[in-house]
Amino acid sequence: MxxxxxxxxxxxxxxxxxxxxxxxxxxxxxxxxxxxxxxxxxxxxxxxxxxxxxxxxxxxxxxxxxxxxxxxxxxxxxxxxxxxxxxxxxxxxxxxxxxxxxxxxxxxxxxxxxxxxxxxxxxxxxxxxxxxxxxxxxxxxxxxxxxxxxRRVRFIGYPDRRIAEDYLRILRFFRMHAAFGAGHPDHVGYLACIRGRAGLATLSAERVRMEILKLVVAKGAVDAVVAMEDGGLLLSILGGVAYRGPFANMIAAERDLGQKPNATLRLGALGVATTEDARRLAIRLRLTNGETKALDSMGHRWWRLAGMDQATARRRLYRLGAARYRDRLMLAWARAGVDADPAPWRELATLPERWSAPKFPLKAADFVARGISQGPALGHVLTLAEDAWLAADFPLQESALTAIADRSAERFARDHRP
CATH class of the missing domain: 3.30.460.10 (Beta Polymerase, domain 2)
Known part of the structure; x- marks a missing residue:
């Protein structure tokens, strides 16, 4: 002893x-x-x-x-x-x-x-x-x-034997190194993980998800991800390209904002460029409904959030809601590259903290009073009015709302004239 x-x-x-x-x-x-x-x-x-x-x-x-x-x-x-x-x-x-x-x-x-x-x-x-x-x-x-x-993570006994007992230990090796290690992963253990990587295919998606979500929020996650990709381990886990640059940029953006590590955001940065990527990850890792919806939203035309002015950003925030806006904006920031000026991104990312979108103030009754009949026509004219209200930057004055309602009703009547 x-x-x-x-x-x-x-x-x-x-x-x-x-x-x-x-x-x-x-x-x-x-x-x-x-x-x-x-x-x-x-x-x-x-x-x-x-x-x-x-x-x-x-x-x-x-x-x-x-x-x-x-x-x-x-x-x-x-x-x-x-x-x-x-x-x-x-x-x-x-x-x-x-x-x-x-x-x-x-x-x-x-x-x-x-x-x-x-x-x-x-x-x-x-x-x-x-x-x-x-x-x-x-x-x-x-x-x-x-x-x-x-600060060394080392297998007990023979690494190949310990890995063969449970192939999840490959992911745990990198997760533990990311959380507690320093420098390069233990060389003997690293090579054993590479030799045993085919065994990852035998693991349940739920167990892999659990380890990956813990790994991406660890303090040494970037270096661990690089080591895993260099060892040919990430492709079999993600089923597609691993975006190392955006992953590192997402972590830098979180730190710039003083935010806690967010596993879903980091997974999105690592594996999502399109909605197809998000759906593949959801299946491979058997993500929760909330995680799946977040990644799908992140992958949906995130590039449209780059370079927005404040008026456009307010419209995006209104349409997406605060959570989806933040998620998609953060992915756009992460994919902008290491040389991107953080100041405008920081301004966009903090918009939900500084501004809350008002509710659309016009109602169906406003258009029934203007001669629009109940049914699909009413829904159509409400959509026209809401778009006009957003384009006018969310006015709440009675005169502005009356003008928007009048113009929307007139436009609908004109477009649907026999």
């Missing part, structure tokens, strides 16, 4: 729900530790996210102990040793130490045990193979501490 340091700066170890769970599961011959990402993040001094716990206790014992103290337990994966305990509304996955007897994709035949070394060695990357006891002692059996210090 290797014990390299004591973790002093993880508040969840000394108070709160996680501490209560560890106290519950430790003792009477059993041991529990926090494992995986929470330990990694604490060492990197970033927020913990989910806190997962491993234990020597069998699932039945975990359930028994939780019942004694009135903690809710949910058998989320009891066949593989996982029970979820809910403490003060916070869920904790509790997994009995185990060893893979046989692996086939994401599924594995496991045997429960009490071997902390074996449990660490079955994990994917060294930085995820650390565990910490309730007293703050960090246990490292796979070289994770050294790799955290070097």
């Amino acid at each position: 290797t014990i390299d340091r004591v973790l002093h700066d993880a508040p969840w170890l000394s108070s709160g729900p996680a501490m209560r769970v560890l106290e519950l599961l430790n003792g009477d011959g059993e041991e529990a530790r926090v494992v995986g990402g929470a330990v990694r993040n604490a060492l990197l001094r970033i927020p913990a996210g989910d806190i997962d716990i491993a234990t020597t206790a069998l699932p039945e014992e975990v359930v028994r102990r939780s019942k004694v103290v009135g903690i809710k337990s949910v058998p989320t994966g009891i066949g593989h040793g996982t029970v979820t305990l809910v403490v003060d509304g916070q869920p904790f996955e509790i997994t009995t130490l185990r060893q893979d007897i046989e692996t086939f994709g994401r599924k594995a035949k496991v045997a429960f045990g009490r071997d902390w070394v074996g449990d660490a060695q079955r994990r994917d990357f060294t930085i995820n193979g650390l565990s910490v006891s309730s007293d703050g002692t960090v246990h490292d059996y796979v070289g994770g501490l050294q790799d955290i210090a070097a």
Whole structure:
């Protein structure tokens, strides 16, 4: 066993729900530790996210102990040793130490045990193979501490074997490097990912979507995308061209505006130039309805938003709505190139924050009073009037609205004269 340091700066170890769970599961011959990402993040001094716990206790014992103290337990994966305990509304996955007897994709035949070394060695990357006891002692059996210090994402054991166990680890390798790594990806792991890239075709679209959307918002996403494309990995994922330049430009535009990373916008910049691209991505990644509609809107004549004056931008905002306007405008900005002056783009992008489109004030009754009959004719003249109202820059004065209504009714009557 290797014990390299004591973790002093993880508040969840000394108070709160996680501490209560560890106290519950430790003792009477059993041991529990926090494992995986929470330990990694604490060492990197970033927020913990989910806190997962491993234990020597069998699932039945975990359930028994939780019942004694009135903690809710949910058998989320009891066949593989996982029970979820809910403490003060916070869920904790509790997994009995185990060893893979046989692996086939994401599924594995496991045997429960009490071997902390074996449990660490079955994990994917060294930085995820650390565990910490309730007293703050960090246990490292796979070289994770050294790799955290070097900001290096490295497979545990033989990379080709770990990838063959679950080909999603190829995407996780790049996602983890984008989030936690520095410099070039680990060379041995990178070459193994290239050798195993055909296995990506065996993965479900849902799992690929989840990893890609996490990857594109990571801090090192640009370099990770470049490495993936250079290794021939992106084509099989996106099913088309990867637009590295617009992807980097989208990230720069977000930062220019002080916006948080937006996974849908970044995916659109990476893979969408037309609505056909958007529909292909929606199918390949099985995107949600909201993501699909956003990408489809982004790909629809985004180039018309380049170089707009403020009057035209207001009309576009009115027609599209704030969300679709922002999405399409951001793609146009990202595809304008690195040399584009950001000032006019910034002005266009922030228009929804400075101006809200009024509602079209004319009603059907205004045109019925002017002799337009109910039915298709009424819809037609309303469209003419709305177009004229937009062209006049949204006037609300009664005199201007009366003139627009009169002219629209006259034009309709003239165009439909027998």
